[in-house]
Amino acid sequence: MENLPVIRLLFNHRYLLLLLLLTGAVFFKGVTPSFSSDDFVHLENNIHFKNLAEASEVFITPYGREYRPLVRLSLWLNHQMGDTALAYKLSNLLMHLLCVVLLYGIMLRLGVAKTTALIASSIFALHPIHTTSVHFILGRTDLVAAVFYLATLYCVAGWKQSPRLGQQLITLLWFVAALLSKELSITLPAMMLAILLLQRQSLAFMPMFRTALSLWPYALLALIYLFARIYQWKSMDAAVAVYTDFSPLNILTNYAEWAFALLYPFDLYVAREWQLLHTQLFVALTVIACLSILAISAYIWRPTACRLVRSPLLWLGVIWILVTLVPMTGGNSHRWYLYLPSAGLSLIFATLWPATSGIRRTLLNLLLVIILLIYSGETLRQSFIWHEQSQINERLLSAAETHELRQHEVIAIANMPFGYQSAFLFTHSSFEEALRVRYGHSPRIEVLSYMNLDTQNSLALSHSGNEISFGITPNAYRYFRLPNQQIFFAKPDIFTQGATTLRIDQLDTTGRITAYSLLLPEQYQTPVYYFDGERFIRLSASASE
Numbered sequence: 001m002e003n004l005p006v007i008r009l010l011f012n013h014r015y016l017l018l019l020l021l022l023t024g025a026v027f028f029k030g031v032t033p034s035f036s037s038d039d040f041v042h043l044e045n046n047i048h049f050k051n052l053a054e055a056s057e058v059f060i061t062p063y064g065r066e067y068r069p070l071v072r073l074s075l076w077l078n079h080q081m082g083d084t085a086l087a088y089k090l091s092n093l094l095m096h097l098l099c100v101v102l103l104y105g106i107m108l109r110l111g112v113a114k115t116t117a118l119i120a121s122s123i124f125a126l127h128p129i130h131t132t133s134v135h136f137i138l139g140r141t142d143l144v145a146a147v148f149y150l151a152t153l154y155c156v157a158g159w160k161q162s163p164r165l166g167q168q169l170i171t172l173l174w175f176v177a178a179l180l181s182k183e184l185s186i187t188l189p190a191m192m193l194a195i196l197l198l199q200r201q202s203l204a205f206m207p208m209f210r211t212a213l214s215l216w217p218y219a220l221l222a223l224i225y226l227f228a229r230i231y232q233w234k235s236m237d238a239a240v241a242v243y244t245d246f247s248p249l250n251i252l253t254n255y256a257e258w259a260f261a262l263l264y265p266f267d268l269y270v271a272r273e274w275q276l277l278h279t280q281l282f283v284a285l286t287v288i289a290c291l292s293i294l295a296i297s298a299y300i301w302r303p304t305a306c307r308l309v310r311s312p313l314l315w316l317g318v319i320w321i322l323v324t325l326v327p328m329t330g331g332n333s334h335r336w337y338l339y340l341p342s343a344g345l346s347l348i349f350a351t352l353w354p355a356t357s358g359i360r361r362t363l364l365n366l367l368l369v370i371i372l373l374i375y376s377g378e379t380l381r382q383s384f385i386w387h388e389q390s391q392i393n394e395r396l397l398s399a400a401e402t403h404e405l406r407q408h409e410v411i412a413i414a415n416m417p418f419g420y421q422s423a424f425l426f427t428h429s430s431f432e433e434a435l436r437v438r439y440g441h442s443p444r445i446e447v448l449s450y451m452n453l454d455t456q457n458s459l460a461l462s463h464s465g466n467e468i469s470f471g472i473t474p475n476a477y478r479y480f481r482l483p484n485q486q487i488f489f490a491k492p493d494i495f496t497q498g499a500t501t502l503r504i505d506q507l508d509t510t511g512r513i514t515a516y517s518l519l520l521p522e523q524y525q526t527p528v529y530y531f532d533g534e535r536f537i538r539l540s541a542s543a544s545e
Contacts, residue, residue, distance in 0.1 A: 026383065027135075030089070033085050034397075039085070043075065043437050046075040069180050070180045103343050149188060191319075198313065255325070321341045385422055414529070417531050421452075447483050451479070451481075487512060
């Protein structure tokens, strides 16, 4: 009988449980035992603690430009569960499911009907933009922050008029935990205020002022945190420069790219390919799609348009997306930044769906089913990509156990496998860190060039003296890129990298490299390896010495 309330609760939300099972199923294929890319950077710096007392140092010792102690602590805790990535990726998936539950709970507390909240939550749960956050262990940062961010707002949504001391303390606990997870949490006071104003539905100045004033402890903590981080960053200008371009053009460009990523349900790599190869057709299809969406929207919501425009929940969803992205507007438009902001789509839909009836509701339901099927299929497809990426990663690292490349102090590698389709393999210095994590030692690796992989990766190779040439046929997934991450070029060019020179010999119609050459200096002593699409191979002595 003691468990009866729990059973009743589970029964009342049984369809939410089915949604969680479906979400787990479409993501599960990507839950693999292999680490990848920048995972190794964070593993190398966060799994060496011997006990909890040592691990607690993460709260007083910043890691590079970041101060995210709860994320670092979670990595150490996962390491105690085993040496493979399974515990890490299962934890990521469970955190995603918890975020779905919290978002569902927030909507219920905001007065959204149970069925509407469930349907709206499914958009967040199954959105393919989340595959990187769930399957990439580095995506843990957004997941941990989102859990505490949503937990804070769930508490705030339950405050009603005057929260008790216990409610304030619990909310403050989640708020501080969010700040200790990721910088985007400085936007929490703004979203807390938005939720309180929505519930109290008063835009008179004095009630708004009193509501804002009630949040002063949270605003003060956020300001202290912000000033502390700015002070920390002052000594590392170069490290944070890439995140501090707050020019209007960069901000507008980022928001435009994020909007496309949120609304476009298919593979973004293929979309980029179409944009480059068939620019006019891509623009035409985009315009047709936008006009079609506008026409369908006008038909479905024309009778209730005036009421919708005045809906606080609709504007909460819009504000949610815009505000939660503000801290990232000075950097790049990485798709994993959209994890928490994408919850705003659910809030918008929770406004739009109840505003229909009759044939309009039937049409909207049909469109919703199609969208969710596309979301599920695309998320499942990307999970299979991460599964294949894991196998490639494991094969390369296992081969390195007996490979002679680990016997050197310094090596150079051309065509370092950067990623497999849309999943990351060895970006930046992560192959070096992967070898250290796995075998305790690695040579110092100079990356001469990168290569992104597809299912087939036929590579042409020729060398004469100290010049080595490579060629491929690029596509949406398969392409060369320089160590500075550049993929597209206006014309063939020459780049100097330390003692070596990289010469772009030929570009395709989109500006991607189809052929390039490495020119090594005379008496070049560093062993040179290249990746041929399957394995690392050492260049013959005549080419590298």
